[in-house]
Amino acid sequence: MTDATFIPADRPFVRAAMLAPEPPPAAVAGFSGWARANLFSGPFNTLLTLVCAAGAAYVAWVLVDFMALRAVWTGANREACVAPGTGACWPFITARFGQLLYGFYPADQHWRPAAVFFVAVALIAPLLIPSAPHKKLNALLFFVAFPIFAFVMLRGGLFGLRPVETRAWGGLLVTLVVATTGIVASLPLGVLLALGRRSKLPLIRFLSIAFIEFWRGVPLITVLFFATYMLPLFLPSGWTIDGLLRALVGVALFSAAYMAEVVRGGLQAIPKGQYEGAQALGLRYWPMMLLIVLPQALKLVIPGIVNTFIGLFKDTTLVAIVSIFDFLGIIRAGFADPNWATPVTVYTGFAFAGVVYFIFCYGMSRYSRFVEERLDTGHKR
Template identity: 60%
Template sequence: MTDATQHSGAYVRETLAEAREAPGRFFGPIAWMRQHLFGSVIDTLLTFLGVAIIAWLAWQVIDFAFLRAVWTGENGEVCRKEGAGACWPYVEAYWKQFVYGRYPIEERWRPTLVFALFAATLVPLAIPSVPYKRLNVFLFLVAFPVVSFFLLTGGVFGLVEVETTVWGGLLVTLIVALTGIVCSLPFGILLALGRRSKLPIIRILCIVFIEFWRGVPLITVLFMASNMLPLFMPAGMEVDKLLRALIGVALFTGAYLAETIRGGLQAIPKGQYEGAMALGLGYWQMMGLIVMPQALKMVIPGIVNSFISLFKDTTLVLIVSLFDLLGMIQASLADPIWISPVTGKTGYFVAAVTFWVFCFGMSRYSQWMERRLATGHKR
């Protein structure tokens, strides 16, 4: 060799290596695009095809919702013109019903106050840097539901009683989704722990419960909750229709969450259990302080996915005569004043955008929490 000498099985270079060009950029948007979008001929073709499809879809939405849209009018006549787009006067006329349903007009300040309290308690709870988290949790999980119940139903403190049969719109959507989320998570945790229990009776009961509820569609659960639940009540005792739906949704979602959380528990190394027991911690201390926090962090994507599915499945309450946001939109389409070829498209477009905003917000927040808690376990 001319540039290296062998010493005890190793090679030592005796001359300087030839100068080479500096390596290309490996970081930044240009390098990312080269690697992921234009790495090969097929990748390049797929990139241009994807951009073309996205551009076409975006143009269709913009053209319908803005460029050809009708912005003013007193009835559906203005939306019956050939080539008309979204009928926004119809949305303006029915917007309050989309939000409050058939809640009495003079009492709509009460659900408005509930919306404000919901935001005032949820936003500080979602921001980790905000202090007094225990107080915030108490306000959100205990005080807010109690205050909201009395505000919405009335009958106390001089408030007019409002039956749940006239609730509707976004109000019912949020009530069903929020109640299902808050109640199903702790219920799912208990089911997951019960399915891993060493006591045969508890384990079998939890397995039977989970497999039963996971084996039937939500639409069947709502029918059962609406029609069969009263059969198990004492004679003369009636259960509110909305409450029946809430119970059915919470049980259904809890069964799915139980399997998601059980997957996180199985991923925890055995050493975590042994370490907790070595410290003298009891079963519930070990689960609450050591095991469960790690398991929940690992399954954040699965939990949020269940919550998003629950939020979208709230539209099924229409089959038990509960008019959520989509139900109110469908009911408004029967109004002869606003009948037009684009009225239905506009209503469903509003529903799609509303659901997308809530679901996308939950998805982005979960991704932020994953990065903050380092649940990805990147090496």
């Protein structure tokens, strides 16, 4: 106190302004601070970091080396890729690119699935961006108008479009059709089943439980196999159901059962007070569920829902066993072409498939993170 009031005559300095705040010491701030705290906080962690970094660098090097540095980019047939030490054989992919996207869809009609794809992107993108306007119209277009548009465009037979049977569909087109249908159909079905399973009406509860347990109890392969090869035996002769449709229905019902259990997990986490509060406000069953319970329950289980979606996306490869060539199936069929049989064909094909599947699955995963953070009000830990 005395120091502050009494200033000796030989030291006339008085600070007039506050000192600028110093940056935190290098040891705790910036990248080096972060690295020190998280990667090198002790001898054991330092060792782990170095080992993992070396492993990651090695894998990255192997991938880059195979997929880019030693890769062959142009060529007309297997001769281009048979030299020893060759990396990825990309001409195998480029020569079949149309087939990988559209399967056996007639080449002069490729614009049709392409148009469907672009319209789908144009409708989904604003639906996924929260700030984009006209959500209701957008949703109506995507969930009602788009399926009809896509069906007419892909299947043909109307408006002068040449009919293309579903057995000619293939590649990424089939993967996306099966995955999208499964995803779009399984969520509402799953919600209904989950509510049904918790219903107080015994008949509805029993039917929901029976449905869920039946579809969860059989493997997807059996479902697809049965739908494709057993069903014709039980139908009157002359009756056929489109092969892709059978697979679509199978996949949708199968994933709905899984979705129902995920949603039920969310419903069970909602405290009883929420239901009672809603009832005290005079809300009946559906307003209570739609306005109070489901918004909270679904928000809780976003990771589980997206998990099911990603699993479903990858499970679409199983349609290959019922003679539908999805994206992976058409790549594998390409391996059998003697004109492209080389030591690296198989690795090239699988590397390409891996990259494509990763892009889709990681995209879904990132979007779910975004939605979780956006809706995370009041539960942040």
